[in-house]
Amino acid sequence: MPYGKYQNLPLSDRLMMMLEATQAGTWEWNVQTGETHFNERWAEIIGYTLDELQPINIQTWLKFVHPDDGSESDKRLTEHFDGKRSFYECEARMRHKDGRWVWVRDYGKLVSRTAEGKPEWVVGTHIDISGLKELSERFEAFADLLPGVVYQYQQRPDGSSSFPFASQGLRHIYGVAPDAVKEDAALVFEAIHPEDLPRVARTINQSAQQGQDWVCEYRVIHTGTPRWVFGHARPQSGIDGSVLWYGMIIDITERKKLELELEKSQANLKLAQKIARTGHWEANLETGALYWSDMVFQILGFERGEVEPSVELFNSLVYPEDLTAVRKSEQEAQQIGIHDVQHRMFTKSGELIWVHELAELQADGVTLIGTVRDVTTQKQLELKLQQQAVIDPLTQIGNRRYFHQALQREYNRYQRYHTPLCLIMFDLDHFKRVNDTYGHAMGDKVLKATAEVVGTNLRQQDIFSRIGGEEFAILLPGLDVSGGQLVAEKLREAIATNPIDDNGTSVSVSATLGLVAISEDIDSEEQLQQIADRALYLGKQKGRNCVITADKTLY
Numbered sequence: 001m002p003y004g005k006y007q008n009l010p011l012s013d014r015l016m017m018m019l020e021a022t023q024a025g026t027w028e029w030n031v032q033t034g035e036t037h038f039n040e041r042w043a044e045i046i047g048y049t050l051d052e053l054q055p056i057n058i059q060t061w062l063k064f065v066h067p068d069d070g071s072e073s074d075k076r077l078t079e080h081f082d083g084k085r086s087f088y089e090c091e092a093r094m095r096h097k098d099g100r101w102v103w104v105r106d107y108g109k110l111v112s113r114t115a116e117g118k119p120e121w122v123v124g125t126h127i128d129i130s131g132l133k134e135l136s137e138r139f140e141a142f143a144d145l146l147p148g149v150v151y152q153y154q155q156r157p158d159g160s161s162s163f164p165f166a167s168q169g170l171r172h173i174y175g176v177a178p179d180a181v182k183e184d185a186a187l188v189f190e191a192i193h194p195e196d197l198p199r200v201a202r203t204i205n206q207s208a209q210q211g212q213d214w215v216c217e218y219r220v221i222h223t224g225t226p227r228w229v230f231g232h233a234r235p236q237s238g239i240d241g242s243v244l245w246y247g248m249i250i251d252i253t254e255r256k257k258l259e260l261e262l263e264k265s266q267a268n269l270k271l272a273q274k275i276a277r278t279g280h281w282e283a284n285l286e287t288g289a290l291y292w293s294d295m296v297f298q299i300l301g302f303e304r305g306e307v308e309p310s311v312e313l314f315n316s317l318v319y320p321e322d323l324t325a326v327r328k329s330e331q332e333a334q335q336i337g338i339h340d341v342q343h344r345m346f347t348k349s350g351e352l353i354w355v356h357e358l359a360e361l362q363a364d365g366v367t368l369i370g371t372v373r374d375v376t377t378q379k380q381l382e383l384k385l386q387q388q389a390v391i392d393p394l395t396q397i398g399n400r401r402y403f404h405q406a407l408q409r410e411y412n413r414y415q416r417y418h419t420p421l422c423l424i425m426f427d428l429d430h431f432k433r434v435n436d437t438y439g440h441a442m443g444d445k446v447l448k449a450t451a452e453v454v455g456t457n458l459r460q461q462d463i464f465s466r467i468g469g470e471e472f473a474i475l476l477p478g479l480d481v482s483g484g485q486l487v488a489e490k491l492r493e494a495i496a497t498n499p500i501d502d503n504g505t506s507v508s509v510s511a512t513l514g515l516v517a518i519s520e521d522i523d524s525e526e527q528l529q530q531i532a533d534r535a536l537y538l539g540k541q542k543g544r545n546c547v548i549t550a551d552k553t554l555y
């Protein structure tokens, strides 16, 4: 039809054409008389011609509509007649000629009333929405299979909100039926953990204001035990000021549990490291790059950021005497894969601490990854125990073990460098008598006093030990026989001329000393000690309180 001709048609014809174009069925109904008119399309939607449906009256509609939808339609019409709705709207199933149900969207409006004000003519349209319905049913079926809920959430300008659509998963997530929140979302918000509710509300508002996705993790409590859920929704602003989100919520309780467990074990690990004062570090032996964990900084007394970890910084903090041991361990690591060394380090404040480094060489052959532990307390204890193991508790000088270690060391030194060395063995004379006469306690005091007197007469490098009851040994490094004799005589005299006073009792003691100077004729440290012992024995035989210098007859 030429455009010009259409334009000349009367409006009623043009409206009819438009209606036809919308594929809408039309209906007109006189509520009072029951008189009803349908157009051809109305009949066609359910597979008939108008002729086939004759005689047409309101019963024709009631015959084809699904009983459930018929009563809903009645209800809505009445609400419209009562002025509660500005127009009538309903979705209804109608029985098709071939037996299936066809969905129609039914719109209508009251257009006249009787003189008494009763509803008279109502007119409206039917639109076939079976295709749409099928699509949305299919979507809902899929949505119900999803492990969570997919939904539309709407916030209206007056602050009220609802879930126009929610899949069946809503029951699982919130314990709420989708229909129960179609008009009012309250039940969903009541199921959210009270501690998390303010955060959920805040993030929803932010999403609405900024137009950005809402992403939130929170707890839901409808099952008694809280469950963690993750929500993600995209907002769309409506022209009326409302916001509509399309989103989904899934249950993440299991993942959250694992996350919390991981967090807890990481915190425990940190705590354990803190208690054990164990830091973690990584070093690249090739580039010198170094990483320190917070605890390493803490052990060394620095704040993170105060210094930049580097091999140079590390070297400057290692106690100089221990640098060789550290280097050696690093070299060993490159051969055997393990770096294991205990050494001293200076802290920021200059305090000297002991650390234990333990690390493993990585497959690249240059990266060491390991731990460093502050072992100062253990080390101090260890040193104390070691000291206790070589110190005589009564006199606080070295014991027999200490003497033997020193003897071996000094003998080795002589062998290497031929430095002079003298050994004095001495024994208090008639000490049994002191015990017998004044008691064992007094005997102890005499032993202590003797050690003191001798100690004050020795040089710093001399090594003095108590090797038996009242038997002592002195190593005199650097002294030849004449030097040794001078010391021995001085000691003999000091002991003999220093009586021990105790509560008015004065006890005089003397000692017999055997002296030997090392020479090439002596083959071992044991032999050196034997010769000194023999000289001492000889002194005892000769009447005590004397110094005997061993000659070759005693070798």
Ligand SMILES: Nc1nc2c(ncn2[C@@H]2O[C@H](COP(=O)(O)OP(=O)(O)OP(=O)(O)O)[C@@H](O)[C@H]2O)c(=O)[nH]1
Pocket (backbone or CB within 6 Å): 427, 428, 429, 430, 431, 432, 433, 435, 439, 440, 441, 442, 443, 444, 447, 468, 469, 470, 540, 544
């Ligand atoms: N008070 C005390 N006495 C000790 C200690 N160790 C050993 N004695 C005593 O030292 C005495 C050593 O006696 P003897 O080996 O007979 O020698 P002595 O009496 O010193 O005689 P000579 O060595 O021959 O001059 C014994 O009475 C031991 O009980 C000790 O730690 N304290």
